Amino acid sequence: xxxxxxxxxxxxxxxxxxxxxxxxxxxxxxxxxxxxxxxxxxxxxxxxxxxxxxxxxxxxxxxxxxxxxxxxxxxxxxxxxxxxxxxxxxxxxxxxxxxxxxxxxxxxxxxxxxxxxxxxxxxxxxxx
Numbered sequence: 001x002x003x004x005x006x007x008x009x010x011x012x013x014x015x016x017x018x019x020x021x022x023x024x025x026x027x028x029x030x031x032x033x034x035x036x037x038x039x040x041x042x043x044x045x046x047x048x049x050x051x052x053x054x055x056x057x058x059x060x061x062x063x064x065x066x067x068x069x070x071x072x073x074x075x076x077x078x079x080x081x082x083x084x085x086x087x088x089x090x091x092x093x094x095x096x097x098x099x100x101x102x103x104x105x106x107x108x109x110x111x112x113x114x115x116x117x118x119x120x121x122x123x124x125x126x127x128x
Contacts, residue, residue: 005030007073012037018093021119026101031065031074033100035081035093043082058085059092061099076100094119 006029011019015035023029038046044056051060063077079096086092094116103112 005073007032010034010036015090015093018090018119018123019097021122022094022097023101025115025119026098026103028076028101031076033076033079033097035079035096037081037083037089040082040084043080043085046080056082056085058082058087059096061096063100063102090123091116091120094123 006020006023008016008019009032011033012035019033019035040056043058043060044054046060047057048054050062058081060080061077062080064075065077076097077100079093079100081089081092081096083089098112098116098119103115105112
């Protein structure tokens with residue numbers, strides 16, 4: 001799989017390996033995504049606004065081109081991570097990117113978390 005069509009310019013350098021590994025595991029080889037690190041107040045605002053939950057969380061994902069059927073470069077979406085809330089920021093990035101790629105641990109039969117564990121294992125960070 002060729003990853004030349006990925007735009008990771010809006011991903012912090014230390015998280016790029018986790019993002020690439022997650023995209024590879026999801027068989028996604030093109031598109032743009034961003035990863036932003038925020039404080040507890042900001043992620044709480046986002047969680048309240050988008051999920052109706054008035055509390056901070058570790059990671060949120062905001063998919064954009066969910067079906068991949070768009071003209072022009074694919075916009076995968078945004079991952080927002082609160083390092084203060086994340087037990088492991090790398091794992092939060094993996095988790096968020098898998099959500100952007102269409103995985104949903106709340107409705108699958110453990111597939112997403114199995115893929116997440118495999119990616120973390122590949123990164124040498126162990127399974128979460």
